[in-house]
Amino acid sequence: MNGIRGRLAALLAALAVALLPVAAAPAAADTGKPAVTLSLSEAAKGTELSADGTGWRPRTMVMLLVCGQNMIGGTNSCANADGVAVAVGDDGHFGARLPVVAPPKPCPCVVNVTSVNGDQSTVAVPLKITGHPVAELPAESGTARLAMLTGVRLKGDDGVLTWFGAPPGRTFTATVGNLGSAPVKDPVFQLGTAHGVFAPQWEEARWKGTIPPGGKAEIALNVELPAGAHGDYTVSLKYGDTVLAGQPWGVDRPYGVLLFWGLLLVVIPTALFRAGMAVVDRVRPRAAASGAGRRHAASAVTARLPRIAAVRGPVRGPAPAGDPEAALPWFTPEPRPEDPSGDRPHTPQTSAPSENSPTTKGHL
Known part of the structure; x- marks a missing residue:
């Protein structure tokens, strides 16, 4: 039994090793990177080889060229008249038959495959041409000249912090x-931001990558405005002394800052008011005690008024405004005598007594 189990384990291991390359092939195809496979790695002039491509953008056209000198210097080193154009299927696959012709430049040679109307993907597959001369690769020389093609845009959105004055970025x-005729490696661009009609302020921005002669690439550079910026801006891209492109950028006003200041104007007076009320609450007990004493004295005087009124008699009415007795509410003047008949008022007594009036000490 142990021997049978050992043989089964060895057989399963052999099957796993045999199936490993097959399982790895779809994984490589799932990455989405364009790839090309040639039926021959070496061919003589006049023969025909097949090219199989995978991972290309669907429904696009690709161009196949046989080039010398590893295509240094662009398509000038390729057999352009004998190139083949083929369409890519919906699954990103294409198949083509390419004649092997002598390129205008010596080998090392390549089969260059470029997407014509797609994302401009390029793949170069080495090819050895029998009987074609071989020479060392020339030193890369010439000038690099970048030009703007398409796809100028600003990507990104504002966040919550930008609404409160954080620097907006795109x-x-x-x-x-x-x-x-020379490749461009790690080009250094300049990004300029201009507010309204003002001149742009330039800053250097490096892009990592290499753009071969005749090739193109999509660059992505980060641009950021100062904190609290708002209004109409223009972002420009410059390489060397040439402005390649410009893109408008409308930045909203940071209304969160205005809301913050509005709340601050409400919170500070409220805090000062509460602090003042706290101070008043600490001082209030002493003031309340003195006020309570005054109220007690006033209540005592008020309690004595009925007794004084009972002794003095009823109050006939409010005193005139000019009467000095009006300041004393408990003072009641004596009633004046009136004529019993009520026909005429009482005649005041003269200074000298009359003869008929009685005297207090008797007759003389």
């Missing part, structure tokens, strides 16, 4: 092509 993307 990603400036554009597709540039190398029209020169």
